[in-house]
Amino acid sequence: MDDVIIIGCGVVGAACAYALSRYELNVTVLEAGSDIAAGTTKANSAIIHAGYDPVPGTDMAKMNLEGSAMAEDICRRLDVPYERVGSLVLAFDAADLQCLQTLLERGQMNGVEGLKLLSGEEARAMEPNVSGQVQGALWAPTAAIINPWEYCLAMAETAVKNGVRLHRNCRVTDIRREQDGFLLTTTGGEFTAKYLINAAGVYADAVHELIGEKEFTIRPSRGEYYLLDKCEGQRVRHVIFQCPGKEGKGVLVAPTVHGNLIVGPTAGPCVPEDVSNTAEGLRQVCERAVKSVPTIAFRENIRNFAGVRAASDVPDFIVRESRSVPGFFQAAGICSPGLSAAPAIAKRLTELLSRSGLELHEKARYDDSRRRLRFTRLTEGEKNELIAKDSRFGRVICRCETVTEGEIVACLHTPIPPCSVNGVKRRVGAGMGRCQGGFCGPRVQEIIARELHMDPVDVMLEEKGSYILTGETKGGGARGL
């Protein structure tokens, strides 16, 4: 029997696994999907928020601040792209200026450092491409951009390296109380544990109600985005927000750690996992974004996507023990700023587990580090040294992002290896560029099949059923890719 089972391996589940992996505990993470970091974690604004938005005194406010402070350190230790670029909230009229004042006061109450009100001229001096209509701005130097899925992967990989077990393709279908713990039935077998953590994102209410009474309802909210080519990546240097409205933080324009420009999101109710784009949603993104930055060249778009926020009917994060099921801890309703708050949520849950009787003894040996080889970042000498050892680092597979075969092979042998084309994309960036995998997709599929001893036809784009190939051509022409 495990001490703790974590249900769900998005950024919150991964942060919990990472936090608990320091201690002498048996911990298992169960992920419903074929890969981790593949839900809300991979499709959001990729921002670590400064923390002036949440209402003072809420868990959201506290955990945003604490999580943001922890993120920079975690990213340095675990080699996750993170840049503290700062953010500007723009004001276009008197009501907006009043809103900036409110945000400033909230931020100060929340403990956000370095907040400053700027005039329109000062904002434009800092960010020349913002609209001439801007009357003022709130500057928050602590806001950062991050690679959200690598953040999740890095924490999960470190946890696994330190003894946490991860099982993918294990959707929890039943939870029962056993004498000294819980019995979980999943699509991948049965598991038992003394304590449970629910980090099931948009399914958190359903998972809780497998054994508990209704305490909250997840109200999924979809946000649609544009991701523009790197030639637009310098359009702004900071995260550019508008004043928050009743639909959340509004449309932002921001550089990404990959060098692209991200524009979005919208907000609207949806069913869980409905990550389709809509013509109306995309139109709204464009219309609202050009209010902030009129010169965005949307013709340089390389991808649209949508993410589903796991918001709930409670106006705060739900980070506590279930009221009806002792020993079952909830991390539910983790909408924005959930990515920012994740390590603080994990810290709170660790404290709650400890208070409820789980003994925490730090491991004598703990490897709190991770390095990912990024070929393009190496010096010329390092590149040649590496190629001399393994010539596959001399073969570029993804032309747009300059990802080598060596890097793809390496990621297939990490603690949490990918098994799909998108899984490889999340780990090394192959297919993330302007051709969107048009050239490298077949090569990546070939490498996955070769390294994992699979038939290329069985290599999926993402989940089971998302097949790419339907069989061989007439006469069995396939040369085994």
Add this chain to the structure above:
Amino acid sequence: MDYELIVIGGGPAGLAAAYAAWAKGLRRVLILERDRELGGILNQCIHNGFGLHRFKEELTGPEYAGRYIEMLKATGVEAKTDTMVLRITQDKCVSFLNPVDGYRTVRAEAVILAMGCRERTRGAISIPGARCSGIFTAGTAQRFLNIEGYLVGKRVVILGSGDIGLIMARRMTLEGAKVLACVELMPYSGGLNRNIVQCLRDYDIPLYLSHTVTDIVGKQRLERITISAVDADRRPIPGTELSFDCDTLLLSVGLVPENELSRQMDVEMDRRTNGPVVYENMETGVEGVFACGNVVHVHDLVDFVSEESSRAGEAAARYILEGETAKEPLLTVENGSAVSYTVPQRIRPAGVDKNVKLFFRVNRVFGKAVIRVRSGETQIACFKREHMAPGEMESVILPKALLPQGGVLTVSAEEVEA
């Protein structure tokens, strides 16, 4: 100096350019090709119809590439495959990467840019709907079928009537797939007329003009798409939706010259073509750097790529052996009415041998028409055409004697009254 000439890309443009440069006397020529074989996209174009102009016979793509590869074998032109060029500087230092040489920088007296083009993707046109599997650019699907030997689907809709899409409609049909429709946003096809006839009509595949894909449904793999008619501003018209149950959507929605290396080295670009601005001899704004083929402007026929690239190769040889072309006088070529671009964009009469060939495209369909070339207000040449369409590249030949000594040339297309 490591080489006289380095050619970036070993597709049809690079092969023809390198061969012509050798034939004109260069002896230290290097081709750098990122794929595993020379030949570029021709290797996956296993249909025929290539070479009618260049070799006066009908060849498949691999055969056409094979001709040039054989011709090059008889020369001392060096080629490195599996080699990615990462950077080119204005003083012609070329940095590349491959498994044998590692990361290396070599220098040449001249460089020819022949990187070709890539396909526009779903993102470029922001098609709404689910992001399931089963959505491919036509060229990626073609690679899977013709190079790798795998089928990508069984019930297919094709968006865009570009040539690769049309060719794939036939290819998928021959492999046993059902091609349900070819959908084109514009009121006319973007491909060659011969492909409309031979790839769609011959197989009873319906072509929906002035339509586009407005929704994509599929949880894991594509299940259904919806198309809608569009109005004159290309906006979908509500109420005209038509659905197809299908597992595959192929996109043939245009090609973009691949000029990341050109931009990185600050070669002047033309917004109309998305390619470098070139002179009459295919030289770019950077002296000694030439460009040819689809990296300059997207061609319909490989034969014309070879012809243009031969001129670039010869010009590079002349530049190295005889020196640069006099910069003055200079003519600029501009769009007249109904013309969407011209190549070359600039002409140095001093660099013109006997005549200059101007390539261009019209921006709408014409019946009987006349092409007028004017210098200022004065017409210097006019050419008759029976039919013109945006999907078919046009060209006219201007004898050197007609070229004015400076100023602006405009090329325009006009309808002829019946």
